[in-house]
Amino acid sequence: MAALMDRAYVQMRPWSANDIASTVSARHTLLLTHDHGFLIAQTVADEGEILAIATDPTQQRQGVASSLLSELIRQAVQKGITRIFLDVAAKNQPARAFYAAKGFAQVGMRKAYYTLRDCSKDDALLLSLAIAQGQDAPAPTSQGSGAKSG
Ligand SMILES: CC(C)(COP(=O)(O)OP(=O)(O)OC[C@H]1O[C@@H](n2cnc3c(N)ncnc32)[C@H](O)[C@@H]1OP(=O)(O)O)[C@@H](O)C(=O)NCCC(=O)NCCS
Numbered sequence: 649m650a651a652l653m654d655r656a657y658v659q660m661r662p663w664s665a666n667d668i669a670s671t672v673s674a675r676h677t678l679l680l681t682h683d684h685g686f687l688i689a690q691t692v693a694d695e696g697e698i699l700a701i702a703t704d705p706t707q708q709r710q711g712v713a714s715s716l717l718s719e720l721i722r723q724a725v726q727k728g729i730t731r732i733f734l735d736v737a738a739k740n741q742p743a744r745a746f747y748a749a750k751g752f753a754q755v756g757m758r759k760a761y762y763t764l765r766d767c768s769k770d771d772a773l774l775l776s777l778a779i780a781q782g783q784d785a786p787a788p789t790s791q792g793s794g795a796k797s798g
Contacts, residue, residue, distance in 0.1 A: 649686055656685075656702035659740055659764050663700065671699060678723065680716050687716040689732075696724050696779075698734035701743075713746055724779050732779060735772040737762045744773070752777045 650665040680687040684707035703712040756774035
């Protein structure tokens, strides 16, 4: 996962294997995996937060992240989660386009929050998606729902 993240996070600083291991072993952390990507989220009470999502660069635009997000939403509905949050770097246009396509809306901003791989600073945009209980997950992608819980 660290190697995949290193390939995928071209602007953002990737997590180390130790960062990933300690995060996924924490209580409330949810790890969803796919052959070509993964999603790490935490859920507390009725809120979820996406901490990381990555698709291998050779497999992007084929529905991998859509499949992972669909699975997260399916599990969020089961857990009674009503809202999912995340931070995204303002310069991270692919991720912003992905979240916009999935209906996330900007609800805040943290100025110069991130230090990018090139050591420049970037703003963090706080995005949110409301989860209606009984809501269907987003429409299946061409790959179907290939995400697995881990
Ligand atoms: C963001 C990311 C996870 C998307 O993964 P993906 O598997 O390629 O996403 P999907 O194939 O499910 O894309 C679903 C939709 O999102 C939008 N989208 C995804 N990537 C896009 C891009 N580069 N440019 C424009 N729109 C994009 C499109 O609407 C796409 O549907 P379409 O391909 O039918 O047009 C991937 O680009 C990635 O790993 N980026 C690096 C890591 C990262 O920045 N993570 C987010 C940190 S907050």
